[in-house]
Amino acid sequence: xxxxxxxxxxxxxxxxxxxxxxxxxxxxxxxxxxxxxxxxxxxxxxxxxxxxxxxxxxxxxxxxxxxxxxxxxxxxxxxxxxxxxxxxxxxxxxxxxxxxxxxxxxxxxxxxxxxxxxxxxxxxxxxxxxxxxxxxxxxxxxxxx
Numbered sequence: 001x002x003x004x005x006x007x008x009x010x011x012x013x014x015x016x017x018x019x020x021x022x023x024x025x026x027x028x029x030x031x032x033x034x035x036x037x038x039x040x041x042x043x044x045x046x047x048x049x050x051x052x053x054x055x056x057x058x059x060x061x062x063x064x065x066x067x068x069x070x071x072x073x074x075x076x077x078x079x080x081x082x083x084x085x086x087x088x089x090x091x092x093x094x095x096x097x098x099x100x101x102x103x104x105x106x107x108x109x110x111x112x113x114x115x116x117x118x119x120x121x122x123x124x125x126x127x128x129x130x131x132x133x134x135x136x137x138x139x140x141x142x143x144x145x
Contacts (some may be wrong), residue, residue, distance in 0.1 A: 001081055003127055008099045009078055012071045013101065016064060023060045033105060075099065090126050093119055 030053030082094045089111070096107045104116040111119065 001127070001130065003124070006078065006081075006127070009071065009074045009098060010101050012067055012074055016067050016071065019060060019064045019067065023057065023064065026057055026060065030057060051077060070122070085126075087126070090122065094124050097123065 085091045096102045104120050108114055108119050110117040
């Protein structure tokens with residue numbers, strides 16, 4: 001599995017947050033677009049702003065639900081891949097980084113006794129080895145602080 005494939009869950013979550021933010025803006029705009037009933041004659045144009053916003057809101061909600069479902073499937077796929085890793089430390093790194101979406105420094109803080117740089121190198125080295133179907137053997141200096 002590549003780093004790009006492993007990062008899909010992160011980007012799906014980010015996309016969902018952006019869509020939810022857009023949905024909130026749209027709902028706010030739709031709420032403000034209620035018709036102004038003054039009794040004065042209209043412009044003769046036939047438009048339904050509220051109806052248009054309602055359709056856009058429904059489309060956005062459907063898109064968010066679709067992405068949430070994709071996110072769920074992606075998380076299950078990553079969890080299966082991570083469970084197939086033999087090395088416990090690498091499993092922990094992958095879990096914290098790719099499932100929980102933590103930064104390298106946060107991963108190192110959780111694992112304790114290692115630097116963020118060494119964690120990152122171990123992760124990418126494992127990915128490189130797995131792409132080449134070569135067994136991963138952790139280097140001794142990776143374990144040192």
